[in-house]
Amino acid sequence: MKRVFKKALLGALTVGILAGCASEEDTIVMAPLPQVDSQFTPSSEWSASIGGGVGQYFSKLSPVVANDMLFVASRDGLVKALDPENGKAIWQVDLEQDVIARLSGGITAAYENLYIGSENGEVIALDQETGEVLWRVAVGGEVLAKPVADSGLIIVNTSRGTLIALDESTGEQRWALSTEVPNLTLRGDSTPTAIGGGVFWGTANGRLAAAIVDRGQLIWQQPIGTPKGATEIDRLVDVDASPIVLGGTLFTVGYNGQLIAIDLRSANPIWKRNYSSANDLATDGSRVFVITEKDHIVAVDARSGTELWENSKLEHRQLTAPVIIDNYLVVGDTLGYLHWLDRSTGEFVSQQYVDDSGFAVGPTLLSDGYVITTRNGDVKKLTINE
Template identity: 25%
Template sequence: MVNLPRALSAAGLLACALLVAACSSSGKKPEPKPLPPNPNLLAVQRIWTAQVGEISGPMTLRVTADGSQVLAVGGKTGEVTALSAASGQQLWRTAVGARVTAGVGSDGQLTSVVTENNDLVTLDGGKEIWRQPLGARSYTPPLVAGARVFVLTADRVLALDGQTGRRLWSQPRVGEPLMLRQSGSILAVGNVLVVGVAGRLMGLNPLTGEPQWQAAVAVSRGANDIERLVDLVGSVSRQGSVVCGRAYQSRVGCVDTNRGSLIWAKNAQGYTGLGGDADRVFGTEGDGRVIAWQRASGDQLWSADALRYRNVSAPLALGRAVAVGDGNGNVHLLSREDGSTLTRLITDGSAIEVQPVLAGNTLVVATQKGAIYGFRPE
C-alpha cells in the first residue's frame, strides 16, 4: 500500500487533539510499475527553476488572483516565498517564525498561512501585518477573499478581517470525532462560501457564517471512527457553479452550488484532490491509477494504470493533457482523451506531492527538496 495521511483524533474539544495513524498495512509494499521509454509526443520546455528550501511538511502552490505570481510555502523553513510565474524570480520572502502547516492563501495583496504554533499569520506585500492564535489545528490553506480571511480548523470555520485580524464570526463543525491531517476544501463560489465538512459540501453566508445548504458526497460507514472517515480532501474542480470534490477513500462527486444539491457521486479509493476542465473530472486513486469521469454524468471515461504504486499527486488539467507528479520526481503528461502517456519531465528526483498548478501558460511543480520548476508546453 502507498503511504496514507494521518488522522486527527479528538475527544470533546478538538483543540486537545491526538494524532493517530489513519491506516496501516502489515504486508509488503507493492513495487512501482516500471516506466516505459518516454514517448516524447508533446514538446515541453523547462523555462526556469527556483529553490524555497527543503520541505518536511505540507506545502501548497497557489496562483494569485491576477495570475501573475506563484506563491510557494516551504514547511521546514517556515518561510513564505512569492515567485514570478513568468521567470521564477523571487519577489519577496518572509519568515513567519515557525513551520507552516497550512498555506498559502492569497488574493494577490494579502497572503495568509497557518503555522505549527496554531497561529494564523497574514502578510501584506510580504510584510506581516497581524497574527492570531486559532486554538485548534488547521491543515487547509486559508481562503483570502472579499477583504476577509476564512479558515477551516479542526473544530470550526472562522472569518477574520483581512486588515486587522479581528474575528468576524465562527461556525462550529459538528459530529466529527476524527479529522484528517491533510488539506480540506474551502472556496468562494459567487456570493457563497463553500466548505467541506465531513463528507459534505456546505454553503455558508460569508458575511455571517450562517449555513445555507449542504450536500453529501459520501456518508460515514464502518466499524470504527477511522473507517468512517469521509472528510473532503484536497483541491476541488470547479466549473461555474458546479464543484466536484473527493471524500477520503470513498467517493468523488459533483455538487450544484446554486441549488445546493448533489449531481452525482461515484465510488473511488483515493485521498488526493481533483482536477478537471469543462467536460471532465480527473483524479488519482490510492494505488496510482488515474481516472477520468464525465463532469455532467459521472460516467467513467478511462482509467490509466501506467503509474501504479508510484505515489501519484493530484492531477492538473492542462489543455489536451493531464499533469501529475510522482514519488520519484517525474512529471507525467497524460492524454486527456485516453490517459496514455504523452511525455515525461524530470526534476530533482525527490517526490512531487503537491498538485501542479497552471500560472498563465506556465506549468509549475514543486518537489520535496523545495525545488520549484516552471515548464511551458510548446
C-alpha cells in the first residue's frame, strides 16, 4: 500500500491506524463526548444541499466566498454557486464525465474563475459568473490539496510529489518541480502558500520546500521531520499541512516531525517544538493553533514557540483543521459535533450536534456568520446568538 489514510474508519468508536500496513494492531479509542455547558447556541439562517457531499472519502472541499457568491462542491462533481444571503442556487454544473469526477483539491477562487483538483489527476477551471468549464487538464497525479493562485499561475501539489504551475487562463503548464515520494505516505498533500514571489509547500519526505513562483526554481528545502525507527510506519514522515506566514516568519508542522518557525529572509529555523500533525494550522496573529496526531488542540506563542495551553478532551475524535471565528477556535469531529474553545484558555465554551455524517472540513467564515458543510452534503449558514 503506497498511500494510506491517516484516519481510515470514520464514525467508528475505535479506529485502527494504518490497518493492513503493519503486522501489529494499533487500536485507538475515541474520547467520550465532553460535557459542555454551552454559552450560546447558533441560529440557522438557511440550509441547502450539495449532492452527496464527500461521503466517507478523504476529499476536503471547503466552500469559498468570492464576488458575493458562495461556491460549494461535491466529490462526484456537482459544483454550485449559492447566494450567501439565502442559500438559493445561482447556477450549478456537473463535472462528471465518463467516470465520477472525484473532486478533492479545491475550491480556489481567483482571476474571476474557480479552480478545483481531482483524484483523477485533473485540474478544472470554471467561470465564477456562469459555471462554464473553461479548461480541464491532466497533471499526472491526484490533486488532493487546494490549488493556489499567484502571478497569473495556478499552482498544484500532486500525489506524485510534483508541484505544477499552470497558466490561469489556458491551463498550459508553465513549469514543474519534483520531490521524492517515499513508498509509504499519509493520504493527503500540502496546499502550497505563495507570498512575496515565493511558493512554499510541504513534501512527503518530511521537508518544507521553497521555490521562485515565476520560473519554478527550487531555492531551499528545510527538514521538518527525520525518519526514525525500525519499521516503515515508524519512519513515516510527511508534511501535509499548508504553511502559514506571519510577517517575516513561516510556520508549518509535520507528521512524526515538528512544529517549526522559519525566518523567510534567511530560511533558518527560529524555533522548533515537538508536535506531530497532518492538519492545517490556524493563527490569530499572536498564537499558532495545532491539532496533533492524537487530536489534542494546542496553542503556542508565535514568537517563542512556548506552549500556552493544551486541550486533550477530544482525543482521537478525528478533528477538522481549526478555524477562528470571533474570539473562538472551532473544530468539527467525525461524529458530527462542533466544538468551540476560548482562544485564550483552551476551555470549551459551546458545543453543537449537527449531523451524524460528521465533518471533513471546518466552518467557512462569512461577513455575517459562517457556513458549515457535512460529509453527506448538507450546507448550512449559521450565526452566533450570545
